[in-house]
Amino acid sequence: MSPLLHESHRHADRILDVVARGARDDHTSDVVAHSWARCLNQYRLDPRQPCRPTVLSREELSSQRERLADVIDCARYEMTTLYQQLGDPESAVVLTNTDGVILHMVTSPEFERGALPLGLQVGAVWSEAEAGTNGMGTCVAAAAPIAVRLDEHFFTQLSQLTCSAVPVYDPAGEMCAVLDVTSRSQMPQQHLLVLLGMTARMIENRLIDRRFRDAHPIHFHSRPEFVYTLHEGKLVVDHEGQVLAANRSALFQLGLGSVREVRRRRLDEIFQTTLDDMLERSQRASFHPVVTYRANAAHRFFAVARLPAHEESPRGGLPDGEAPAARRVVLPARGGPAPGGHALGPAAPARAPLEATFGDARLQSHLATARRVIARGTPLLLCGETGVGKEVFARAVHAGSPRLDGPFVAINCASLPENLIEAELFGYRAGAFTGAERRGRRGKIAQADGGTLFLDEIGDMPLALQARLLRVLDERMVTPLGTDEAHPVDFQLLSASHRALPQLVAEGRFREDLYYRLAGIELILPPLRERSDRAQLIRDLLAHEGAPQSAISPAAWDLLMQHPWPGNVRQLRHVLRSGVALADGQTLTPEHLPLLRALRPHLAQAAEAEEAAGDAPALAPAQAQERQALLDQLEALRWNVSQVAKELGVSRNTLYRRMHRLHIPVTPPRAA
Numbered sequence: 001m002s003p004l005l006h007e008s009h010r011h012a013d014r015i016l017d018v019v020a021r022g023a024r025d026d027h028t029s030d031v032v033a034h035s036w037a038r039c040l041n042q043y044r045l046d047p048r049q050p051c052r053p054t055v056l057s058r059e060e061l062s063s064q065r066e067r068l069a070d071v072i073d074c075a076r077y078e079m080t081t082l083y084q085q086l087g088d089p090e091s092a093v094v095l096t097n098t099d100g101v102i103l104h105m106v107t108s109p110e111f112e113r114g115a116l117p118l119g120l121q122v123g124a125v126w127s128e129a130e131a132g133t134n135g136m137g138t139c140v141a142a143a144a145p146i147a148v149r150l151d152e153h154f155f156t157q158l159s160q161l162t163c164s165a166v167p168v169y170d171p172a173g174e175m176c177a178v179l180d181v182t183s184r185s186q187m188p189q190q191h192l193l194v195l196l197g198m199t200a201r202m203i204e205n206r207l208i209d210r211r212f213r214d215a216h217p218i219h220f221h222s223r224p225e226f227v228y229t230l231h232e233g234k235l236v237v238d239h240e241g242q243v244l245a246a247n248r249s250a251l252f253q254l255g256l257g258s259v260r261e262v263r264r265r266r267l268d269e270i271f272q273t274t275l276d277d278m279l280e281r282s283q284r285a286s287f288h289p290v291v292t293y294r295a296n297a298a299h300r301f302f303a304v305a306r307l308p309a310h311e312e313s314p315r316g317g318l319p320d321g322e323a324p325a326a327r328r329v330v331l332p333a334r335g336g337p338a339p340g341g342h343a344l345g346p347a348a349p350a351r352a353p354l355e356a357t358f359g360d361a362r363l364q365s366h367l368a369t370a371r372r373v374i375a376r377g378t379p380l381l382l383c384g385e386t387g388v389g390k391e392v393f394a395r396a397v398h399a400g401s402p403r404l405d406g407p408f409v410a411i412n413c414a415s416l417p418e419n420l421i422e423a424e425l426f427g428y429r430a431g432a433f434t435g436a437e438r439r440g441r442r443g444k445i446a447q448a449d450g451g452t453l454f455l456d457e458i459g460d461m462p463l464a465l466q467a468r469l470l471r472v473l474d475e476r477m478v479t480p481l482g483t484d485e486a487h488p489v490d491f492q493l494l495s496a497s498h499r500a501l502p503q504l505v506a507e508g509r510f511r512e513d514l515y516y517r518l519a520g521i522e523l524i525l526p527p528l529r530e531r532s533d534r535a536q537l538i539r540d541l542l543a544h545e546g547a548p549q550s551a552i553s554p555a556a557w558d559l560l561m562q563h564p565w566p567g568n569v570r571q572l573r574h575v576l577r578s579g580v581a582l583a584d585g586q587t588l589t590p591e592h593l594p595l596l597r598a599l600r601p602h603l604a605q606a607a608e609a610e611e612a613a614g615d616a617p618a619l620a621p622a623q624a625q626e627r628q629a630l631l632d633q634l635e636a637l638r639w640n641v642s643q644v645a646k647e648l649g650v651s652r653n654t655l656y657r658r659m660h661r662l663h664i665p666v667t668p669p670r671a672a
């Protein structure tokens, strides 16, 4: 018998043993055993047969996708971010509906090719009845987060995969989708489930915002620093103050079991306050959380009530798809003026506002060049890997430009459905097409009048639109859809792409004349791994996440400093955010950076060994002396870094750099 066949029989025997004879080994959890039983008894599957999930026809798939179009839209960005954060080309982030149909998948072309024979593709049905025990199908069946490892899969053929999956709930509290990571490599499952859970919550919060644009969002938490974060409770209420939907954290904090228990209740039945009162107090406190009490108990919360999204000041092009908490971040250029109040709400309370860090020499010189050329109205094209901060850089350029009092309008050409880009860019008059808003709409180009228009992912703009854009750039006039009237517009043009436009031009996918119009000057922003200000950036981001810089262990620090960061600053932000959440107020250690550990095991082990020993690696004698002297000084001033810096007459940053060079942790080493 071939080894493969032998393996298949052994696997099948084990399943039969567990299901039919009740022989349970230590490795088989109840959830998996119950799923195996369903596969054998209910769906009549045979583990030795090849797994061939049905693949829906194009029409069927598009009707399934249509039904969950807004969920897919809300998930798309978060899935890409999660994939970048995992940094593992041997994995896929997958979204299914509750019938197990794969609706959207983010993965590498290699993994996609390799997984195709296993039936892992968009349109395939991964319900338990089709694909046996697996992350997606079993998550639906068990209505709970689950990890299905290797030979826990029902079909032998799938036993090279590990899947972790969590349910995604709609605003009514019903499971509407499953978010899954399927991988060939061994990632730490518990941590992966935490990350997946966080991503699912972000998707759910976005979905609430999306479906209740006309309602008032109420953000609350029992601790003010958690308002506007992923942990916040969120209710949406109509103009009468009646609850329409709630997120999971809101239910948990209010001690409720389901959305049904809170729906249609008025705000004053939940808190000792009315909507009008809460709105008024929130506005007076500049949208910082105000104390509010539970209606039927002395429980205290901090809350902010906001106007419906469309009544608030225009977004002014906040990064498309940015997490809600990040939307409220103030990101002015360091030392430069804050971008005019038109775009951004207040900074999240109790967190350091996030300032863009541009300490790297190359970035500083680019910024200076950009500001110089922009003063002459030259169009600027920003290139660089995804997540390097092209939009952040563009905002900083705008903030230092003569048009800083005008709007900054960003549009992500990759995230808009092709049929909407035109309407979004040029606007339309009332009734111009089916689904158009009644009053018509001003396009983004017209909105940017007097300010800056930032076209992100310009390489993804369809060819037909490139011609229209070119005309606008030449004539500086826009003609909304459904009209013949052209209006003059005056804006500074910035655009960005992570793809090499010259290559797209060579492939005939991008107009050469447009490329030259956009790239009056072209700047390539450096990837994070090449930036000399990494340490500063990590400190700033940690402070913004509410973790003071002293709360990180040297081993974790090294791990962060040495990671290659394929997803750049965006990936760093997400790793730090989940790390701080996992650390839950304790010192951040490599333990809380599981994905970096999983991907860089040697480095992590070395760092851990070093941390466990509490010793610095061998230093030259002069350095060892310098280290000891500094340690003594730190000890004498009780590790008050600011004081020590003052004593030494250097800045705190210089002192931190020195400590890092001498392998001195930012917190006192633990007592033996």
Ligand SMILES: Nc1ncnc2c1ncn2[C@@H]1O[C@H](COP(=O)(O)OP(=O)(O)OP(=O)(O)O)[C@@H](O)[C@H]1O
Residues within 6 Å of the ligand: 319, 326, 354, 355, 356, 357, 358, 384, 385, 386, 387, 388, 389, 390, 391, 392, 393, 456, 457, 496, 497, 498, 537, 569, 570, 573
């Ligand atoms: N210099 C910086 N200081 C602080 N945060 C930054 C900086 N640069 C980028 N970020 C953060 O990193 C994330 C990604 O930034 P941004 O969207 O500007 O990148 P991008 O290069 O435009 O990405 P993409 O190519 O995917 O459009 C954002 O959360 C942003 O706030």
